[in-house]
Amino acid sequence: MKKSIVCLLVIALFVTIFGAAGAEDSDGKITVWAWDPSFNIAIMKEAAARYEAINPDIKIDIVEMAKADVEQKLNTVLAAKTTEGLPEIVLIEDYNAQKYLQYYPGSFADLTTKFNYNDFAAYKVGVMTLDGKVYGVPFDSGVVGFFYRSDILAEAGFKAEDLKNITWDQFIEIGKTVKEKTGKYMLGFQNTDGGIMRIMMQSAGKWYFDEEGKPALIGNQALVEAFELYKKIVDSGIAKPTNNWNEWVGTINTGESASVTSGVWIVGSIKAAKDQSGLWDVAPVPRLSTVDSKNASNLGGSSWYILDKSADKDAAIDFMQKIYAGDKDFYQTILINNGAVGTYLPAATGEAYSTPDEFFGGRAIYEDLSAWMKEIPPVDYGIYTYEADAAIMAQMEAVCAGTMTIDDAIKAAEAQLENQIQ
Amino acid sequence: MGKKLSMKGWLFISPALILLAVFLVYPIIYSFYLSFTSTKGIISSFVGFKNYIRLVKDPMFLLALKNTGIILLIQVPIMLISALILANILNDRKLAGRGIFRTAIFLPSVTSLIAYTILFKMLFSFDGIINRLLLSTGIVDHPLEWLTTPKLAVFVLILAMLWRWTGYNTVFYLSAMQNISYEIYEAAEIDGASKTQTFLRITLPLLKPMILFTTIMSTIGTLQLFDEPMNLSQGGVTAATMGPGNCFLTLSVYIYNLCFKYVPNFGYAATVSYVIVFIIAGLTVLQFWAGQSNEEKDAKKRLEKEGKA
Amino acid sequence: MKRNIRVSRVFLYLFLIIVSFICVFPFYWMIVGSTNTPIQIIAGKMTFGSHFVENFHTLFNNYDMLRILMNSLKISGISVILILLIGGMAGYGFQMYKSNLKEKLYGFFLLTMMVPFATLMIPLFKIITKLNLLDTHFAVIIVSAVSAFMIFFFRQSFINYPTEILEAARVDGAGEFRIFFNIFVPSMKSTFAAAAIYSFITSWNSYLWPLIVLQSNEKKTTTLLISMMSSSYTPEYGVIMLAIVVATLPTIIIFFAFQKQFVQGMLGSVKQ
Structure with missing residues (x-):
């Protein structure tokens, strides 16, 4: 009987010793x-x-x-x-x-x-x-740049001027030529990723919600075009399918894809492949063509x-x-x-911004990017961006596979979003 | 059993009792209460059965239920049957090197869920080893999009789970088989019974309790499946779906999303988690009922017969 | 007939070899990977490379792997001891001192196994903060020490123990706890070994709960490190592979060291 008490005491002691060693301010x-x-x-x-x-x-x-x-x-x-x-x-x-x-x-x-x-x-x-x-x-x-491999694009016959202020449709056409002439992919792409979609939306000053924060997917032309572009990118074969972030970055670092369109923070990952120094360049992000859209966005x-x-x-x-x-x-x-x-x-401003970057062929990329930053159409992200993203991307698979029309997909997404945020 | 002795029993149980009460029972009760509230962050209100009604109309929940159900119905039977077959093979005393085989087959069970999921993700990536192998042997002529096509992605998930858990269950069966007296098998062999007959008539019935146990444990495990789909589908900062077409959206992943990814609604999340509890409870009762009915008696009868032979 | 048996035997071995290969291959691959650079790993290199030392340095210098390893060892070690003590005693208590109320409680505990951990997370976190245990290893330990499954496992293993031995000891005047620790436990060594291995592996590999309660860098465990490394935007695959190898090694060693007892112990638990 005594032993049992001792035993319990030992456990209690354990708790207090560790407890005392706990988080102190x-x-x-x-x-x-x-x-x-x-x-x-x-x-x-x-x-x-x-x-x-x-x-x-x-x-x-x-x-x-x-x-x-x-x-x-x-x-x-x-x-x-x-x-x-x-x-x-x-x-x-x-x-x-x-x-x-x-x-x-x-x-x-x-x-x-x-x-x-x-x-x-x-x-x-x-x-x-x-x-x-x-x-x-x-x-x-998160100012967006269209970062590309100038050597690969040159091989396909494109100069820096050809890539400036283009639309996404032009981007896809260029991608097809690149794939044809060099065998390289134009981009690494995950069709369940809402990143490119958000870039496209913000370039048109649009988001998933109206001023009162209510879902505004139906009747949103920017969204319709974005859906179409996702499907085009998949169908055209210019994108290397990737499953996750690491693979996606991998397509750049291994030189398999000719470009990446993303927030400026991607530069660190681009530069991780030191052997590609001097081979990169940057242009403004492509814009949408069926709505009023700028060659500037944020991710x-x-x-x-x-x-x-x-x-x-x-x-x-x-x-x-x-x-x-x-x-x-x-x-x-x-x-x-x-x-x-x-x-x-x-x-x-300052020296760091105007210094030519050898990695990007001597271009002062941050000067350009800061200029584009001022052009970014402001949007109110609201509180349900990820819910909206999830609702839209849930339908993307069916749209890309051709088993669902974009109109139906947007209707389904809005219904799901309404349910999600109630 | 004397009263005094019974009292002493409580002393043995009490440490576990106290810990379970504080760290298990209280949280269970508390979250049951939560399932009747709707919370947005720290703003909370009592809503009665509204959450339960919302479930029925929630497409994401229904999808999660469907996904979990599919994985459960495919993965658990394949895994348990494979484990049974492997255990039966390894139980053969005449088998050379069975210690080595047993170790090899159990080895996957020591890996952490995160570690093996990361390994499988890399193995099945677009230009991973599996695709390279299939291309070089000419089985496919272009790399398969394993983790970006819904059906293939589920296939990879199930494959990964089979790799990790089959050996684990094999050990349970093997242990149970080693309790079956060897003489019974010898007698059966003398009687001219084939291997398959012995397996079906002797081993299987005697293993019934163990099969029931592993079925229940695997059902519970699969219904709570979280680490594997979560890590297989992680798409970096901007991932919007859990795997292609949300095919990795299991119930536990949905709970996680409701708590941490979306505007946190712990109340609704608790409701979803109680649905899992109810399903598990229902299935367990069902499995017990199916497992006990006729088989138990049959096995006993057969055992007596074999014993006499 | 004999020939048929021999042919089927060959197929059986072939089958076993293939299954074993599939089981072991990822281990080989991660060991190889730990000696290569990220680019080589992505390129599918399947042979040993020369980057092991470099990866090793990165892992142990940049990520403080040694401390993290010690953290995991401490947490798992103490968890195992507590589980064996608390779970073993509880299993013994439920089996050897049966009473109506105890049976009801036992049934209730079994039911708790059905509740997903996600359900318990928020209330558990509140309790831990109230007990002033946040960001301590003990917060991880104490929660993993409460395992309804282990109590079930122990009780199941104890069913066939001949109670006459206990009765005889009682007649000799031994106290209940002395009987448990001096007579019962030594005779159930393999059960305890199996439970130790099982709970060590579980505790070593736990992820979600440590993630929530451990806050500071110095307290991290191996699984948290691997998760963090693999979600980095510029993943160093070679180092990640090495981290996985290092994190898996202890469980493999423990398993090999106690394999025999493990199988025997499992055997005990399923005796009907």
């Missing part, structure tokens, strides 16, 4: 959650090093996770309404920002008076504004948010003010090292 430590080691993490490390040099009392702990994992943990922590385990700073993708702000009220620090938001690109500030209050620190731009991009109830909130704000809204040299460095185009306007 350690002051002077700013925790950051972010994803992508070669981009966001590397940039945050640079920022941390700069801040720690000014303020040695603060330690910045950058926790690296997969993007899906950051979102999952943030949801879990916020939903549990605890203040334990909150990071000070978290990276949130622009498409998702409103969702967090609206459905976790009071969770994010109101930064309206802490930063001068005129210093940031207006379309980024809009994404993080709710009821007139601003909740984040704008970070990278992705994210911003930093500060958790209101985190232990070292004030230190985190100071950190963001000093580096992300003050250190111009920092933005030059991350542009050169990581290809990050910041949205802090006072730092959007």
